[in-house]
Amino acid sequence: MTRELTCIVCPKGCQITVELDESKRVLSVNGHTCKRGEEYANTECTAPRRTITTTVAVAGGGVVPVKTDKTVPKELMLDCMTLINRARVDRGTPLGAVVIENILDTGANVVTTKSVK
Numbered sequence: 001m002t003r004e005l006t007c008i009v010c011p012k013g014c015q016i017t018v019e020l021d022e023s024k025r026v027l028s029v030n031g032h033t034c035k036r037g038e039e040y041a042n043t044e045c046t047a048p049r050r051t052i053t054t055t056v057a058v059a060g061g062g063v064v065p066v067k068t069d070k071t072v073p074k075e076l077m078l079d080c081m082t083l084i085n086r087a088r089v090d091r092g093t094p095l096g097a098v099v100i101e102n103i104l105d106t107g108a109n110v111v112t113t114k115s116v117k
């Protein structure tokens with residue numbers, strides 16, 4: 001089996017071809033132009049991960065942008081979003097504040113990417 005991927009690690013967007021066996025083990029990776037692209041292709045085909053970027057409600061109205069400070073397993077994204085949607089921050093919360101620590105034991109914190117005025 002072959003998978004065609006666009007590397008999302010940097011803006012160059014290399015087209016990567018990954019060959020997999022029946023057990024979905026990676027046999028070969030081609031088309032990447034650096035080690036990071038090869039690592040991305042391996043991870044994407046075996047245990048895909050994503051950074052979550054979304055917003056959290058501000059008490060009293062409005063929202064503030066947040067993101068995870070590390071990638072989380074792709075299969076946990078919906079569960080993470082459920083928790084993030086329940087979270088609230090107060091006015092005066094600074095940029096980089098941890099809104100949810102170690103979400104779902106992934107090792108990733110949800111942090112603000114803007115201060116709340």
Ligand code: SF4
Nearest residue numbers: 007010013014033037
């Ligand atoms: S393979 Fe390397 S150079 Fe190509 S998009 Fe991925 S990170 Fe960028």
